[in-house]
Amino acid sequence: MPQTIRNPVEWLSDEIREVAKGVGEASRSLQRTSTHLRSPPLAINRIAVSDLKEVLVKGFDDFGAYRTDIIFLIVIYPIISLVIVTAAFHYEMIPLLFPLASGSVILGPFVGVFLYEMSRRRELNFARHHEDNHSWANALSVIRSRNFGTIILLGLILVAIYLVWLGAAWWLYRVINGPQPLYSVSRFVQDLFTTQAGWWLIGAGCALGLAFAALTLVITVVSFPLLLDREVGLATAIMTSIRAAAANPIPIAAWGIIVGGGLVIGAIPLFIGLVIVMPVLCHATWHLYRKLVPRQAPAPPPHHHRKAVAGALAAPSIDTLEAKTDEGQIVALVLTAVAAGSVLFHLVSPWWWTPIASNWNYIDHTITITFWITGFVFTAIVVFTAYCVWRFHHRPGVHAAYEPESKKTELWLTAGTTVGVAAMLAPGLIVWHQFITVPETASQIEVVGQQWQWSFRLPGKDGKLGAFDAQHITAENPLGVNPNDPNGQDDIVISAEDMHLPVDKPVKVLLRSIDVLHDFYVPEFRAKMDMIPGMVTYFWLTPTRTGTFEVLCAELCGGGHAYMRGRVVVDQQGDYQAWLGRQQTFAQSLPAQNKQAAK
């Protein structure tokens, strides 16, 4: 009999509905524990705050047993934090520094999985009266867990929460402070603590952070250990966690405070304390789970759960949880590593755009939006592919589903994609409109390219550039300015020298070439445009900071292309006027006989 086929979107929505239903059921079942409409959810113990003490003691105990080896593993966590901190500096996104560092706690329960596994192995060996080798290698048996994929999936949910938190923090900062550029850390810290907006930011940020922390605590306090311990699905794990928190609101809240307080204390001595606090908390989490979920509870009958259809196997004992790593898992891991490596590279690589020196930070913003959207899509698709490979890798006797199409899914995916595309296109087109709309107040300059050097021309006192034509080009008149045009007489021609621009004044850059295609490109300005013989092209910009910037040619123009360099100097108004005063006009630069010919 063919099974009904469901695609992931439908499956996901069903899962969500299932969780919601589960939560409702859970609250009902807490009142009437004897009657269950459907599968009995896992039983939950009520615990007292005083139990937390025992939990912590056991955590210390595990830590003591494993400690020499553990430190090695745990060092990774602080390193990641420090890496993230570096990234924040590098990005010049100082406001995100604190959200980045504090938010990494959201990922803690995921990283801690290795330690839960160590505690589980220790407990298991005690139960069997085995000698325990207390080796950190125990941590690696996580990979062999049948639930490994689900654990990764839950981990990815945490990553998503982390990213949402970063987005929310950034949004909050922008709402409260507006889009002003930042100059330094000290300036930021000063603003933070001395202005009203700064205090608002601290207050609202902490409240928001608390909400995220609470969410993470509630969905992970039991779920990760449960996934290691038993063959349950993701929905059951999260649902059980939520129910455990609902049944024990005060102890769980107290646990949250212990975790948060411990981490703060550990972080104060430059994160070094985390080397102790983190493992103890992780081990203790395992024992907290043991307190919250009784050991002998029957596993949920799988046929009551939709996810059983999607693949969870029948409830096995602890001993059968370890399956041989097969090729599917390796391929899935590599694919996941490619996605994770890409994201990590994006975050920590020192190669990023050069600091902007023009008004076109709108372009940078559009790029940032595009990075977020495309980064999300890329990660989602690759991780989904990896999950499919891991989950549906060939097993003897298992057949593929028969699923020709699903109009609903395709419609939803198409609609979602359209929205994403529109979200990138709309700001892009708005900024493009600004890019091609030159302000009335803009002054004009002309840039001329030829193999392989740059020349510039300013309109002079009359504000008008003289006409030009290729036929006027001579050794004395390299730009071909029409010597008979009165507008051109006071033009200022700058050959093979630096061009100067005044800061904060919009300027329309007219571009032309006298031989082949060139492209006027200053990376700090973000703008570029081809230069074409026989045509005049343009763009405009407002330089926003002083300095000397390199001009490159960005359109292949022959053998000397890479050597066609020039410089633009952005000056304060006074310096600019002084420089301008030193320049010769076109009329002055022409030899005497030409001037007479012109008359």
Next chain:
Amino acid sequence: MVDISREAADLIPPAEVQDVDLYHPTSWWTKYVFCQDAKVIALQYSATALSIGLLALVLSWLMRLQLGFPGVFSFIDAEHYYQFITMHGMIMVIYLITAIFLGGFGNYLIPLMLGARDMVFPYVNMLSYWVYLLAVVVLVTSYFVPGGPTGAGWTLYPPQAILSGTAGRDWGIILMLVSLILFIIGFTMGGLNYVVTTLQARTRGMTLMRMPLTVWGIFTATVLALLAFPALFAACVMMLLDRVLGTSFFMPALVEMGEHLSYRGGSPILFQHLFWFFGHPEVYIVALPAFGIVSDLISTHARKNIFGYRMMVWAIVAIGALSFIVWAHHMYVSGMHPYFGFFFATSTLIIAIPTAIKVYNWVLTLWRGDIHLTIPMLFALGFIVTFVNGGLTGLFLGNVVVDVPLSDTMFVVAHFHMVMGVAPILVIFGAIYHWYPKITGRMLDEVQGKIHFWVTFVGAYAIYFPMHYLGLMGVPRRYYELGEMAFVPPSAATLNQFITIAALIVGAAQLLFVYNLITSVFRGKEAGSNPWRAASLEWQTPETPPGHGNWGKELPVVHRWAYDYSVPGAAEDFVPQNQPTVVRSA
């Protein structure tokens, strides 16, 4: 998916012919050299394309050596470097990928997948290959003329392409243009064949909506090519006239190195429009066959029907149609009228939607499949990752204002290599591993294949992913050497060295592939007629490798689509297209 009842099928008379009607070749020359059998022509096309591709691979090594270790290799000067990039780009895009997808896979697969005996115009088909070979020979000749090949960049933008500041101005550019003109002539002969064969020579029961997506991809790409190449043809002829006779189609009045030239009134931008009117569909000429083939690889090796077949077909057609109205997104900073930006950015981002649908349908095909991690499947997975990555960076470059800082930087280089270099080539590899058993009767070596895949996939990703960030930083493309650039930190040189080393390793892995390709003809494991247990028609031939005429005396009759995998209740997990009814399991 069966719409002919068993009884009705029995009433159809068999399409039988006598051997004498098939005009089998009689001599060695007509069997192996001047052969009119599409399968032999396909192999000739593929062998030529792969050989010239090896030259392009070596050129890419030389380029990377210069970029990674500037100044170390003194035999590479600026002119050589620009000749390398020009020839590498042109060979890879036109003479390798286009030729192997359409001339190679098109010739081999279209008749077999459609149940035809051959292409409909075998003689013209043969001519197509020999003209292509002539084009390749003319191209290679440019290495042996004074001044060497052209260094104008593969886009050949005038005026510099035909002026003396550029390498190969004397002979190289002329030979390049002639070679392109020949290629287009040769392709047109082949292309007409592919289109007419697809429309006219399908066997009974093979409706258009039962064709494998491979055929849909190659067919649509061929239609695009037939419409797009004429623009390049015209551009090449005009530029040739500009260069040889001194006409001024693309040449305005200009002064070169202080000397007034006699050109007047031409437009360099006109060339760019013609070039990209061909050039953008060209991207999809390369991509659509890859889309089609990878769909079939995924479906076969995941033992599951392709998800959303009809949507996949319409997406291919929609992409093909849209690809003709997006060309100017290559020209956002060319100086064309700025208002074009609004239109072309919008059309470009719209094309992302059908493309995204294809990606979704590939991964949804994996979902709840029975995934066999064979080498073709690994390459298909590699394709998904690299194509999604390259496709998404396309959303940066297609969005006009975002393109302004990024265009002409290494970001563009990384983007197009990922999306139309690495991704389609991974599909070519996957396809060769997939169909090699049908072509030779033997399997390619699996261990070598796995090494080849992992080194190529991970290595190519390591080359191109970090390269985007060089471009983001502002490093321009087509720079012989970066030299001193204030905004580029010294660490960028380290990254360039890393990329070069990765490129050398990935290139070396391709030599392993060539070795595998050659030795497996003799030493490979016997494959049998249908080693992948595939449902499409080419695996149901009476002989492996298929003989001349493909089907023996009687043509197959098609009863279903090409994707009946894991049909509920069926005894086998695939039902061949020519099987009238599903055999139920006991």
